[in-house]
Amino acid sequence: MKLMECHNWDKSSWLSSDDYFSKLVDQITTNVSIGATDQLLDIGCGRGYLLKKLIQKVEFKLKPIGIDSVDHQNEFAQELIFVNDSILNYLKNSKLKFDIIFIKQMLHLLNSHERIFLYDQLKNRLSSKGVLIILYMSQESSLPTFPLMHSYLQKSLLIHRDIENEIHQNFNHQKIKKFTYEVKIKKEEYLQMIKNKFITVLLKMNARQVEEGMRFIDQHYDSELKFNDELIIQIINQ
Numbered sequence: 001m002k003l004m005e006c007h008n009w010d011k012s013s014w015l016s017s018d019d020y021f022s023k024l025v026d027q028i029t030t031n032v033s034i035g036a037t038d039q040l041l042d043i044g045c046g047r048g049y050l051l052k053k054l055i056q057k058v059e060f061k062l063k064p065i066g067i068d069s070v071d072h073q074n075e076f077a078q079e080l081i082f083v084n085d086s087i088l089n090y091l092k093n094s095k096l097k098f099d100i101i102f103i104k105q106m107l108h109l110l111n112s113h114e115r116i117f118l119y120d121q122l123k124n125r126l127s128s129k130g131v132l133i134i135l136y137m138s139q140e141s142s143l144p145t146f147p148l149m150h151s152y153l154q155k156s157l158l159i160h161r162d163i164e165n166e167i168h169q170n171f172n173h174q175k176i177k178k179f180t181y182e183v184k185i186k187k188e189e190y191l192q193m194i195k196n197k198f199i200t201v202l203l204k205m206n207a208r209q210v211e212e213g214m215r216f217i218d219q220h221y222d223s224e225l226k227f228n229d230e231l232i233i234q235i236i237n238q
């Protein structure tokens with residue numbers, strides 16, 4: 001099954017900002033020891049902002065690897081390796097072992113059978129001291145939405161509950177942290193993000209539905225938007 005490809009989730013917004021990733025990496029490295037000899041893999045890496053911020057903090061001996069089904073090769077830092085492939089195909093064929101594996105907001109794009117296959121592959125690809133770090137949207141996130149977007153988002157968050165249960169069943173030695181980022185953005189910028197379908201729930205909508213949603217947000221929200229973007233950080237030790 002081909003995954004939905006969200007080209008614009010980390011393009012020109014708080015989701016691509018230096019401040020966002022500085023704070024996210026600070027929280028991750030407070031809870032997980034990441035050293036110079038570690039081999040890193042970022043699954044669903046987008047434009048590589050997470051890895052770019054990490055290489056500013058740690059001088060890795062091995063280049064971290066980012067993999068995404070959308071080709072961002074031209075936007076990737078030279079200090080990183082980018083792989084344009086599906087994660088299921090990559091892990092099935094790779095022989096590398098990784099000390100740190102990140103998965104950020106992409107598990108809900110796989111069906112349950114694919115996720116179970118992925119969990120087995122991840123266990124095989126983690127080193128003996130490996131750490132798996134899974135990041136996904138919290139139920140408490142307060143993104144401005146319109147009715148159809150809200151409905152789709154709630155359905156997506158229900159899948160996250162299934163994923164939480166799957167992770168508990170398939171992995172031991174877990175701890176959960178929460179990352180909260182206070183967003184301030186002009187409404188016109190956020191409307192452009194909606195138009196660009198920055199989140200996967202918008203990919204299911206046609207142009208008319210998106211335009212109607214933009215009108216709803218324009219009519220019901222202030223000119224400057226303030227809200228919390230919250231992630232769950234699930235840390236799993238091998």
